Amino acid sequence: MESNVMSLEAMYARLAMEEEEGGGEVEGVTENVQQQPTFVLIGRFLTEKNINFQVMKNVLASIWRPREGMDFYDLGGLRYSFIFYHALDLQKVIEGGPWTFEQSLLLYHKLEANEDAHTIQLNKMEIWVQVYDLPVGMISEKLLEGIGNYVGTFVKSDPQNIQGGWRVFYRIRVVMDVNTPIKRRMKLKREGGAWSWIIEE
Known part of the structure; x- marks a missing residue:
């Protein structure tokens, strides 16, 4: 079934048949049937x-x-x-x-390609995470990526995060393992040594 699902191109088949007694050979080519990619x-x-x-x-x-x-x-x-x-x-x-x-x-x-649908581990999900209480002046793509990798595995941030002025929260897309407890708080060190807590929801 996997070969049917994963076929991305029209397939050609050539048939060669040899007669048992005469040794004659007959060749045929199937029609070039277009298959829709899946x-x-x-x-x-x-x-x-x-x-x-x-x-x-x-x-x-x-x-x-x-x-x-x-x-x-x-x-x-x-x-x-x-x-x-x-x-x-x-x-x-x-x-x-x-x-x-x-x-x-x-x-x-x-x-x-070449993955077995029956043995793939299905224990992760992609989800948008909202990040609150980021210190003013420290917001950057690098910081958001670091937060994403703390929570799970960073995928991307919302393009609107860095556009405009101050926001109540920032959105990042992360991959999370459902078997791992969710991390809802993270301690962030400011320039000068002060520490702040940020919250993910």
């Missing part, structure tokens, strides 16, 4: 409850609304594949998360 997420829900696959499929499709359509597959073992037919549809889902179904968090991973 972009795949593998996911599981952070719950021990049984998931109603059909209901989940309908709910997520109505929320995500991919312009080029999508397919859902139950892979067994509480894993699912979400197959998109345009890179922008996939990216919208990745950047719009986290997503839930019946209050259960969806953990997902973008499937790459």
Whole structure:
């Protein structure tokens, strides 16, 4: 099934058949059938409850609304594949998360070539984190990146963070391990030696 999901180009097949007695050879070439590229997420829900696959499929499709359509597959073992037919549809889902179904968090991973959908570790999620109480005059992309790597693994910061004047909070995108306790406070040393606490939510 993985080869079907991950096929990104039209495939050519050549057939060679040898007659058992005469030794003659016949060759044929299949038609060049264009296959639509696919972009795949593998996911599981952070719950021990049984998931109603059909209901989940309908709910997520109505929320995500991919312009080029999508397919859902139950892979067994509480894993699912979400197959998109345009890179922008996939990216919208990745950047719009986290997503839930019946209050259960969806953990997902973008499937790459040569990865096994059944063995990928699904224990991380991307999430926007709000950072409060940053000292005036110390705000920079480098500082926001450092905060992101303290909380989890920094992905990016909101482009609006550095635009304009003072803000109540700043947003950063991080990858977090669901098995690791959330860090909600961080101690920051100011120039001159004073310390401040900043809060992440």
